[in-house]
Amino acid sequence: ExxxxxxxxxxxxxxxxxxxxxxxxxxxxxxxxxxxxGDPEFAALRESARRRREGIDAPIDRALERELARLSGEAFVRALRSSDHRQRVELLDLLLSVSGTGLERAIRAGVATLPGHLRERLFQEAGRRGVLRSIGSAHRSQTKRRETPG
Known part of the structure; x- marks a missing residue:
């Protein structure tokens, strides 16, 4: 009423x-x-409010914050996988622009964990496509220095 x-x-x-x-x-x-x-964070927040005595006034604790971050990451990956090439480029560019050095560290770690042959393939393909040209040549010269007995 x-x-x-x-x-x-x-x-x-x-x-x-x-x-x-x-x-x-x-x-x-x-x-x-x-x-x-379709918002995974909203669903998690709603479920948290239902479970807790304080309801929607309950503070977001560290565990819930981690869960929200995980859900957001999964949703972003799903969006990347279901996007066409142009949309993927836009999504990744947006991610790079908003994340700053945090994403740079994640990219370094991701590239570092690739087996050598996949890292080489990454840089070769980047060179073939004309992107990351300076990085690709720097990578090749470092690889040659390591391979050259000195």
Whole structure:
């Protein structure tokens, strides 16, 4: 009943009919539901609120923060996998622009953990495509120095 009173007050203040205000509210709820439906963080937060006595006022603890980060990472990877090449480039560019040095460290670690033949393939392909040309030549010269008995 309190909700209906608020809607009636909105109708009065805006000079609209109650039916129109109620219709707008339903549309707004639908749009919000659709926007949040696929959001993995929202689902986790909702579930956390249901489990905890404080409900939505419960603070986000470290465990929940880690879970939210994990879910976001998985959602981003799914988006990358389902995107075409142009969209992947845009997503990765966006990720690089917002993440700063944190992502740079992750990329270094990821490249460092690749077996040697895959690292070599990465740089060869980058050179073939004309991207990372200076890095590719630097990598080749370092590889040759290691291979050359000195």
């Amino acid at each position: 309190e909700e209906r009173t608020a809607l009636r007050q909105i109708a009065r203040e805006t000079g609209s009919s109650f039916a129109r205000v109620a219709q707008c509210e339903r549309q707004l709820q639908r749009v919000i539901r659709e926007a949040l439906e």
